Amino acid sequence: MTDPTLTATRHTHSRGATVLAVAGELDHHTAPELSRLIQDTSFGPEVPVLIDLSELTYCDSTGITVLIGADRRARQDGGSLSLVAVNPDLMHVFRIIGLDQLFTFQPTVEDAIDALHA
Template structure:
C-alpha cells in the first residue's frame, strides 16, 4: 500500500532524460515508493536520470538514504544523475552531511537538461 503523503512519478523529458518527480514527505513510511521507482529505472550511460525534488516538503534520513542509493545505482551504470529543485533548507542539510560533494544539483529540469547537453 502506498502512503498518500508521497507521490513519485516517472516521465520522459523531450530532451531524453527520465524525470522522477517526488512530491510530499519522503520518510521511513514513504521511502519504499521512491525506492521501487528508482530500482525499476534502467540506468545507463545514455540514460540520464533527474530526480525532481521541487515538490518535496520533508525528507528524513531514510529519504536521504534512498537518494544515496540512487546515486550508487547511477554510478555503477555510468549514468548521469541530477537532483533538481532542491530547496535552500534541503540544501543546507545536504551541505551539513557532505552530500553537496556527492550529488549534482540544478534548479530546474530545463537547467539540468541544458547542463547535460554541455
C-alpha cells in the same frame, strides 16, 4: 490527522532524460515508494536520470539514504543522476553532512537538461 503521503512518478523528457518527480513527504513510511520507482528505472550512459524535488515538502534520513542509493546505482551503471530544485532547508542538510560533494544539483529540470547537453 491524515497520513503523510508521497507521490513518485516517472516520465521521459522530450530531450531524452528520465525524470523522477517526487512530491510530498519522503520519510521512513513513504521511502519504499520512491525506492521501487528507482529500482524500476533504467540507469546508464545513454539516458540521464533527474530527480525533481520541487514538490518535496519533507525529507528525513531515510529519504536521504534512498537518494544516495540512487546516486550509487547511477554511478555503478555508468549513468548520471542530478537532483533538481532542492529546497534550501534540505540543501543546508546536504552541506552539513557533505553530500553537496556527492550529488549534482540543478535549479530546474530545464537547467539540468541544458547542463547535460553543454
